[in-house]
Amino acid sequence: MNGRVSSLLTDLYQLTMLQGYLDSHMDEVAVYEFFVRRLPENRNFLVAAGLESVLDYLLHARFSPDELRFLEQTGRFNDRFLHYLENFRFSGDVHAMAEGRVFFADEPILRITAPILEAQFVETRVINLLHYQTLVASKAARVRLAAPGRLLVDFGLRRAHGAEAGLLGARAAFIAGFDGSSNVLAEYRFGIPSYGTMAHSFVQAHDDESSAFEHFAHTQPNNVVLLIDTYDTEAAARKVVELAPRLQGAGIAIRAVRIDSGDLAEHARKVRAILDAGGLTTTHIFASGNLDEYEVAALLEKGAPITGFGVGTRMLTSSDVPYLDCAYKLMEYAGHARRKRSEGKATWPGRKQVYREYDAEGRMAGDTLCLDSEGYSGEPLLELVMKGGRRTERLPTLHDARRLCARELERLPDALRSLDRAGPYPVTISRGLRELAAAVDEHRA
């Protein structure tokens, strides 16, 4: 979170396997790929996110003297292996889809090529970082599609699953098109605009709702958003109208009111009428309270006069789909393609690439999943981003990722932009890949 996360944040089996490889001098080059096995029912597409934090992790993965002493005293590891860990550095190559890229089932979004000890060791944290950020970006993109042109603010920190989820979730939502976050650390660390004004407790702590509003307006004159549902929403809206002229006298405008409970559409309509009748036609209505893409879409469909939404818990926990069926799997070792055949979990072997075709209007028309060695037409989606443990060049900025995602959402076929389940996007498995899978099976049979 603040700086380095311990290298002990890993599954024990990574370390026991590594010692196994080292003991038997198995350290040829391995190729692993991260992909999602199948799309969840409620997702027509996914949005890649988390690459920046993965590369940062790979650049800085080390074992500290304290961590090494701890591993030594567990009695599980031999000196040779501990010495190996002491000098551990990631020295491999990474190919990846850019953050903000739309992708589908079976398509790798990250490929790591490195000596097997390194490529295996990083599995746990690579999945931990890519899975969560991709999960949230994919959810947030649906909210963005449901609310075109509206202000969208991430409110999810408090019920996100821990500190890192709150921080990286804010970042993933920003990539997917959110305008900002309530999370101040997201502004400090990533420059994501932070938003927020008052909680119910601020109103409750005052003896009187009007004085809470007036008091707040004077302390934050450039950011007057008043929370009006602590006691009676419409009564509070009338208090706002009464207050407005006094504030105007002091040069303060009421930018918005926020409603956080009850029937949001109904309240918004009534509050809009009260504000308009009181001359506050430019004061926005901002809504929050257990929202997600379905609630937001329903509110807008009903014509609720809401111009901004705070979307929190359900987005940062991706509550309808709280995890993806993703994997980081060995595809090649020592020059030979590998394939897992476990029931329901078989993988396509070898180093892969994804090519995407577009139709005449620039919409995505179909992908081909093929071997990296095959040449296909279309746009190749995986690019080299790290070579020999170093970044190859300037990585896209967070704003680049956000722009790419916006363009990707525009290029989606209309059916996939719907919140409803749409027929699958066409992903063709190349002939070379099918032949390689058959050859690997034959060799194993």
Added chain:
Amino acid sequence: MNGRVSSLLTDLYQLTMLQGYLDSHMDEVAVYEFFVRRLPENRNFLVAAGLESVLDYLLHARFSPDELRFLEQTGRFNDRFLHYLENFRFSGDVHAMAEGRVFFADEPILRITAPILEAQFVETRVINLLHYQTLVASKAARVRLAAPGRLLVDFGLRRAHGAEAGLLGARAAFIAGFDGSSNVLAEYRFGIPSYGTMAHSFVQAHDDESSAFEHFAHTQPNNVVLLIDTYDTEAAARKVVELAPRLQGAGIAIRAVRIDSGDLAEHARKVRAILDAGGLTTTHIFASGNLDEYEVAALLEKGAPITGFGVGTRMLTSSDVPYLDCAYKLMEYAGHARRKRSEGKATWPGRKQVYREYDAEGRMAGDTLCLDSEGYSGEPLLELVMKGGRRTERLPTLHDARRLCARELERLPDALRSLDRAGPYPVTISRGLRELAAAVDEHRA
């Protein structure tokens, strides 16, 4: 994660409200309580967890010079407020339920009494810590109830929502009765036993499954758990039987085999028969692969000969209930009880206590939610754990919390121990509390 999490990990509105309070010299004592508004459909009870990390946060909450410079350059805050933050310390009192305690809707598990600037500021991180750990402990307790006497290991790190979720989730599961975790950092930081042996990639990296097994056994002779579902589960079990005598010659026993895919009950039965026929009657069968309390219960009901389970993603994401409807609300300010009346979100005012009665067999018989000033019979569940910003005494250890939770699960009424929805546990609202709520409403009306 490693040490301090930034104090900027907060919602912007905490800071804007604080400046508001400071500007108008409002810094009387406030009382806030954390509680869950209603139990999710799939939870008959909840298990309190996260207190230790909350107290640690309160003890160390500070603003660094870098963080203060950042806040200054946003232009949102005045010098007086920045100076206040420079000297920020939490100086309040904390009453709380012990970690591992079973609790129900509306019952506060934490009460903070402090000058309002401090008590308000800590809201975001207090919720972020208590919500997630309580969520996971409550889920893990159900897995424990579904698998009495079985070895239970947390496998959730990779798909947990970030680093902190992986670490604190392992701790919450351990409190609720798990035996350990795959997460090495959880052992390093909390002394939670770590478990793990090999992944499919270890088998795949070898040309031959038998040599992968043999090789692994020699490198981890005290921890031989062989993963047998990479290609063909029953065929692999026969390879294990063939290998056993050679390993026995070297003094190595095969402790267990692990199955991670397919029909686990069916595979376990067939594998058990193969192992038994081969004389490996003491070799355990360990199962994993998208398990939760429902899957575990179904496997045991079918009589599957499985003695241990790895439970991962669905537990650390609490996938059927990925968030709780929890809140941290102002209950009293400057000696006056406060109450929020927002639709569907009304709260009970005042400083509260929970008393629990037990029946003749020691089972929980009913709780009373009352004012702290009322005296009721039964066991009071909230205790003073921090006074004037300092811990009052030795806090229970992690093992104390785990023992308390085990005892709590034993004391649950039978109906609540079921995975099915049971009638609600009786929580009575005291007369004093009802009268106070009415009085507060009248004052506001």
